[in-house]
Amino acid sequence: xxxxxxxxxxxxxxxxxxxxxxxxxxxxxxxxxxxxxxxxxxxxxxxxxxxxxxxxxxxxxxxxxxxxxxxxxxxxxxxxxxxxxxxxxxxxxxxxxxxxxxxxxxxxxxxxxxxxxxxxxxxxxxxxxxxxxxxxxxxxxxxxxxxxxxxxxxxxxxxxxxxxxxxxxxxxxxxxxxxxxxxxxxxxxxxxxxxxxxxxxxxxxxxxxxxxxxxxxxxxxxxxxxxxxxxxxxxxxxxxxxxxxxxxxxxxxxxxxxxxxxxxxxxxxxxxxxxxxxxxxxxxxxxxxxxxxxxxxxxxxxxxxxxxxxxxxxxxxxxxxxxxxxxxxxxxxxxxxxxxxxxxx
Amino acid sequence: xxxxxxxxxxxxxxxxxxxxxxxxxxxxxxxxxxxxxxxxxxxxxxxxxxxxxxxxxxxxxxxxxxxxxxxxxxxxxxxxxxxxxxxxxxxxxxxxxxxxxxxxxxxxxxxxxxxxxxxxxxxxxxxxxxxxxxxxxxxxxxxxxxxxxxxxxxxxxxxxxxxxxxxxxxxxxxxxxxxxxxxxxxxxxxxxxxxxxxxxxxxxxxxxxxxxxxxxxxxxxxxxxxxxxxxxxxxxxxxxxxxxxxxxxxxxxxxxxxxxxxxxxxxxxxxxxxxxxxxxxxxxxxxxxxxxxxxxxxxxxxxxxxxxxxxxxxxxxxxxxxxxxxxxxxx
Numbered sequence: 001x002x003x004x005x006x007x008x009x010x011x012x013x014x015x016x017x018x019x020x021x022x023x024x025x026x027x028x029x030x031x032x033x034x035x036x037x038x039x040x041x042x043x044x045x046x047x048x049x050x051x052x053x054x055x056x057x058x059x060x061x062x063x064x065x066x067x068x069x070x071x072x073x074x075x076x077x078x079x080x081x082x083x084x085x086x087x088x089x090x091x092x093x094x095x096x097x098x099x100x101x102x103x104x105x106x107x108x109x110x111x112x113x114x115x116x117x118x119x120x121x122x123x124x125x126x127x128x129x130x131x132x133x134x135x136x137x138x139x140x141x142x143x144x145x146x147x148x149x150x151x152x153x154x155x156x157x158x159x160x161x162x163x164x165x166x167x168x169x170x171x172x173x174x175x176x177x178x179x180x181x182x183x184x185x186x187x188x189x190x191x192x193x194x195x196x197x198x199x200x201x202x203x204x205x206x207x208x209x210x211x212x213x214x215x216x217x218x219x220x221x222x223x224x225x226x227x228x229x230x231x232x233x234x235x236x237x238x239x240x241x242x243x244x245x246x247x248x249x250x251x252x253x254x255x256x257x258x259x260x261x262x263x264x265x266x267x268x269x270x271x272x273x274x275x276x277x278x279x280x281x282x283x284x285x286x287x288x289x290x291x292x293x294x295x296x297x298x299x300x301x302x303x304x305x306x307x308x309x310x311x312x313x314x315x316x317x318x319x320x321x322x323x324x325x326x327x328x329x330x331x332x333x334x335x336x337x338x339x340x341x342x343x344x345x
Numbered sequence: 346x347x348x349x350x351x352x353x354x355x356x357x358x359x360x361x362x363x364x365x366x367x368x369x370x371x372x373x374x375x376x377x378x379x380x381x382x383x384x385x386x387x388x389x390x391x392x393x394x395x396x397x398x399x400x401x402x403x404x405x406x407x408x409x410x411x412x413x414x415x416x417x418x419x420x421x422x423x424x425x426x427x428x429x430x431x432x433x434x435x436x437x438x439x440x441x442x443x444x445x446x447x448x449x450x451x452x453x454x455x456x457x458x459x460x461x462x463x464x465x466x467x468x469x470x471x472x473x474x475x476x477x478x479x480x481x482x483x484x485x486x487x488x489x490x491x492x493x494x495x496x497x498x499x500x501x502x503x504x505x506x507x508x509x510x511x512x513x514x515x516x517x518x519x520x521x522x523x524x525x526x527x528x529x530x531x532x533x534x535x536x537x538x539x540x541x542x543x544x545x546x547x548x549x550x551x552x553x554x555x556x557x558x559x560x561x562x563x564x565x566x567x568x569x570x571x572x573x574x575x576x577x578x579x580x581x582x583x584x585x586x587x588x589x590x591x592x593x594x595x596x597x598x599x600x601x602x603x604x605x606x607x608x609x610x611x612x613x614x615x616x617x618x619x620x621x622x623x624x625x626x627x628x629x630x631x632x633x634x635x636x637x638x639x640x641x642x643x644x645x646x647x648x649x650x651x652x653x654x655x656x657x658x659x660x661x662x663x664x665x666x667x668x669x670x671x672x673x674x675x676x
Binding site: 064065171173201202203204205206207209210213228229230231232234235236268269271272273274275276277280281284286287290291 | 391392505506507508535536537538539540541544562563564565566568569570592602603604606607608609610611612615616617618619620621623624
């Protein structure tokens, strides 16, 4: 049974565990100067995104570069404020709260970045990197801070002696562990992980993913896991949100999405992911062309130019995300009109 | 498949060492492989395994203080080691060419892409400017760039990552190479674009009957694209064989561990089968078999002696206790 946050029916089924964080109609539009005498353009990096995140669960956000994944990460952590929409955390809309409460709450949302070589300050020792969030936000004494840092170092599989070392003395995997420890210093409820393992080697990637899953269980963390690697997503996520050009095209439980991908784009993404086992491979859907410019997105369904099933309607009207018979919600006319050949249920 | 006089490329005991004479660090350690005409050889390994350094050595791009040694380094009938700079330049970029990982930084930002493709043609084939331009447009069309007549005047910053990589490929095939070395050609790209680029590379490889060396860290990519596979670890080849054999029944514990650590192999499980530790660096290479600190099947012999590569030609493994068909060690 999948969970769709935006329908009444699903809010009843998930009533047992209210989402810890949710977004309603999130929009982020950037004005862009196009040149002298030209009117400024508008890039709709996010255009009406709804989602929910539950404690102890992982929501994966997938899509090609330029689809708005990282913008979403910046909004969730309030590095930027959205132009429109609601961002609820523990039932309160973060965007309408006063500064003090907002500051208090946003400490519970932390982020882990993609590249551990760029995200750790090379001039600071691991100890002060870890304690910095506490110095800024907390009221702990020096000794208490150190105790917490050592505690977390041990939790992420590093040793106490690493406390006094500099980032350059660590391998990529170890650095990502430090970045994870730093993200956990403030006792977050939600951790936004922006491509946390894509800079790591295969064998190290598995170590870090295992660590992240262990920590999730132990601390009941909610992850928003942003990734382009679908095989990783399939393993770690409970729910998947597939984005294309600032919009969600498919949203549902991981199993549904991976066993019955419905949107042609989801299917294309899945079939483009290389697989070792020939039995895991599905017929390749050839996507021609690339992601169109967000500055002047195509009319109608943004995907129609690359979609082999597109018809006239797709070029004119914009599909909205709709529930499909109890499984994932999909934004596609092809499904409404039942003309996608691979769906025969 | 084994090497013959007809082999396109034969590499025998290639080593690349950095550091001082007394304390050399072998980034590549006695590596042997061969590439046949019209075949795709996949070279896989994690970072630090020496796959890129091997390919740079083949292209003659290792500068002092790096030292390249080999028993044999033969392209068709030419011994690459004895060539002087000038003769070597005639071959590289012409008969052997290379595609690098990051297309955004491999192209020169100050010249148009047409200019850069035409440069390769000018150096190796000459011809009038008009002919070269026509050829460049044709190449851009071959690699699937829409409206090549206008794209030829674009600067690299006007192209997306996928487009830039297509331009790199156009440049690499400009002189109809016999051997194409692609070093992580799709790592910087999105999956859908990666699928397009790999498809394009394989199509060109088939049409032109090139030998293609596909260097990557992505096992699944190699499993789908390569005919034969070489698995490298810490500068050494640990296993070679046909792609179908290797991925069905890996013989080396490292190959097995790499495959197991992929999320694809852990379906339905909570945890991934991670291989502990990391690839050893310059100063912490262990005694004996280089994998021994990380290997689940290690014995005292592995810690003391280094195994030789053995097995039937074309399916070799560098391990004392190669895994059997069911993936169990033969200790």
